Amino acid sequence: MHDASGERARRNAWRAGLLVLVVLVACFGLWHWRGALSERLIPDPRLNQQIEQAEAALQRGELSRADGRGAKELFEAALAVDPDRAIARDGLVRVREAALARAARALRERHAAAAETSLALAQSLSAPKVQMQPLQAQLADLRAAGSDIPAWLEQAGRPGTSDAVALALYERSLEIDPDNAIALEGRRIVLGHRLAQATSALARGATAEAERLVADVIAHDPAHLDLPDVQAALGEQLAQVQRAREQRLAAAADLEKRGATERAATIYQQLLKADPELAEASAGLSRCARALALRAQAYAADADFRAAAEALGQARRWSPRLPEIAAAEHAITQARLRQAEAGTRGVDQKRLPSLLAEGQAALEREDFVSPPGSSAWDKLRVASAIAPHSAGVLKLRAAFDQRSRHCVTQAMAEGRIVRAQSCLEARILVDPTARDLPQARADLAERWLARAQERIAASDYPAAHQAINNLVWLQPAHPALPALQRRLRQAEGQAR
Known part of the structure; x- marks a missing residue:
C-alpha cells in the first residue's frame, strides 16, 4: 500500500515537471515570434496603406512607374514585407491582365512601342505563353510592316x-508608327497648304470650296x-452667305407675289447654281414653272398659241417634269x-372613217404616241378636230383610254417600267384629270426609285439619271x- 502511494507521487511529480517545461517552451516561443504574431493578429497599418496605394495606382492605369509608385512596384513591396499576403498576389495578377489588355489595344491601334512596353511588363509578371505568343507575333508583324516607313517618307518628301x-x-506611316515625328511634321505641312487654299477660296468668295478643304483637314488632323483661325473665318463667311441667301429668297418670293415670275425664277436659278440642294429655291422655281404653265393655258384659251408656246417652253426649261406642264x-x-374644227368640219368628213380605222389599227399595235403621224394619238387628234362629238371619235377615245390603262397595268406586272411609263404618258394625253392617275403615278414612281437605287449601286450612272428624271416627272415632291440625288452626286464624284 505504501509502495502504491509512492508510485502515484512520482507520476504526479513527473507530470508537473512536464507541464512546467511546456509552459516554459511556450513562453519562449511567444517571446521569440512576438513580432510575426503581432503582424498576424494586428496588421501593420503601413502595409495596408501600401496595398491601398497599389489599388489606386491600378485604377488610374499606372501599371508600372520608374519611381516605384506604380501598381506593380507597390504590390511587390507589400509581398516583400508579407509573402503570404494573398491580396498583394491577386493584385499582381490583375496588373498582368491589365498589361496584356493594354498591349492588345496598342496593337489594334498600331502603336508598336506601347505594345512592346506592355508585353514586357506582362512577361515580367510571368504571363502565360498561351496569352503572350499571339500578341508577340502581332508585334513582330507590325514591326516588319514598319520597315517600309523610311521609303514612304522619302517618297513623300x-x-x-x-x-x-x-x-x-x-x-500610311502614321498608321504603323503614330508617333513618327517626320510623318507628323510632313502631314502638318501638307494640311497647312490645304488651309492656305481654303483661306484663298474664302477671299474670292468660293465658300463651298473652302468648306470642303476645311472638312478634309478636320478628317485628317x-x-x-x-x-x-480658318474655321472662324469660314463660319463668319457661311453666316454672311446664309443671310444673303435668305434675303434673295425673300426678294424672289416678293417678286412672285407681284407677278414678276421671270425675275423671281432668275433669282431661284442663281441660288440653285450656287447650291443645287437648296430646297427653298427648287420649290420656288417649280412654283414659277407652274405659274407659267397656267399662263400658257390662258393664252391658249384666247387662241394666242404663240404666247402659249413660249410660256410653256419656259416652264418646261425650269421644271421639265412638272405635272402641270x-x-x-x-x-x-x-x-x-x-380652232381647227371650224375650218375643217364638213370639208374633211370623208376622211373620218379612214382616220378612225387607222387609229383603231394603231391601238391594236399599241402604237399609242409613236411613231409620229401614224400613232393612235395622232389619228384621234385629227379625227377629233373633224367631228369631236361623233360616235366614232368618242368610241376611239374610250378605246384609247382603256387600252393605255391596260398597257400600264400589264407592263407594271411584268416589270417593264419603261413601257409602263410610255403607256402612262399616253393616258395623260387623253385624260390628264383621270381620278386614278395620282395612284398610277405614285406606283410607277416607286419602281423608278428602286431602279435608280439599283443603278447607282451598279455604278450605271446614266441609267440612274434617267430613272431619277422619270421619278421627278411622276412625283417631283417625292x-x-x-x-437619292445627293447619293448619285456623291457616287459620281468618287468615281472621277
Whole structure:
C-alpha cells in the first residue's frame, strides 16, 4: 500500500515537471515570434496603406512607374514585407491582365512601342505563353510592316510629289508608327497648304470650296494648329452667305407675289447654281414653272398659241417634269383642235372613217404616241378636230383610254417600267384629270426609285439619271428624291 502511494507521487511529480517545461517552451516561443504574431493578429497599418496605394495606382492605369509608385512596384513591396499576403498576389495578377489588355489595344491601334512596353511588363509578371505568343507575333508583324516607313517618307518628301500623294504616304506611316515625328511634321505641312487654299477660296468668295478643304483637314488632323483661325473665318463667311441667301429668297418670293415670275425664277436659278440642294429655291422655281404653265393655258384659251408656246417652253426649261406642264400641253392641243374644227368640219368628213380605222389599227399595235403621224394619238387628234362629238371619235377615245390603262397595268406586272411609263404618258394625253392617275403615278414612281437605287449601286450612272428624271416627272415632291440625288452626286464624284 505504501509502495502504491509512492508510485502515484512520482507520476504526479513527473507530470508537473512536464507541464512546467511546456509552459516554459511556450513562453519562449511567444517571446521569440512576438513580432510575426503581432503582424498576424494586428496588421501593420503601413502595409495596408501600401496595398491601398497599389489599388489606386491600378485604377488610374499606372501599371508600372520608374519611381516605384506604380501598381506593380507597390504590390511587390507589400509581398516583400508579407509573402503570404494573398491580396498583394491577386493584385499582381490583375496588373498582368491589365498589361496584356493594354498591349492588345496598342496593337489594334498600331502603336508598336506601347505594345512592346506592355508585353514586357506582362512577361515580367510571368504571363502565360498561351496569352503572350499571339500578341508577340502581332508585334513582330507590325514591326516588319514598319520597315517600309523610311521609303514612304522619302517618297513623300521628294520634290514633285503632289500633296495628295504625300498626305496618303504620311497617313500610311502614321498608321504603323503614330508617333513618327517626320510623318507628323510632313502631314502638318501638307494640311497647312490645304488651309492656305481654303483661306484663298474664302477671299474670292468660293465658300463651298473652302468648306470642303476645311472638312478634309478636320478628317485628317482635327487638332491642327492653324485650323481654328480658318474655321472662324469660314463660319463668319457661311453666316454672311446664309443671310444673303435668305434675303434673295425673300426678294424672289416678293417678286412672285407681284407677278414678276421671270425675275423671281432668275433669282431661284442663281441660288440653285450656287447650291443645287437648296430646297427653298427648287420649290420656288417649280412654283414659277407652274405659274407659267397656267399662263400658257390662258393664252391658249384666247387662241394666242404663240404666247402659249413660249410660256410653256419656259416652264418646261425650269421644271421639265412638272405635272402641270402635261396638263397645259393637253389644254393647248384641245384649243388648237377647237380652232381647227371650224375650218375643217364638213370639208374633211370623208376622211373620218379612214382616220378612225387607222387609229383603231394603231391601238391594236399599241402604237399609242409613236411613231409620229401614224400613232393612235395622232389619228384621234385629227379625227377629233373633224367631228369631236361623233360616235366614232368618242368610241376611239374610250378605246384609247382603256387600252393605255391596260398597257400600264400589264407592263407594271411584268416589270417593264419603261413601257409602263410610255403607256402612262399616253393616258395623260387623253385624260390628264383621270381620278386614278395620282395612284398610277405614285406606283410607277416607286419602281423608278428602286431602279435608280439599283443603278447607282451598279455604278450605271446614266441609267440612274434617267430613272431619277422619270421619278421627278411622276412625283417631283417625292420625299426620297433629295437624298437619292445627293447619293448619285456623291457616287459620281468618287468615281472621277
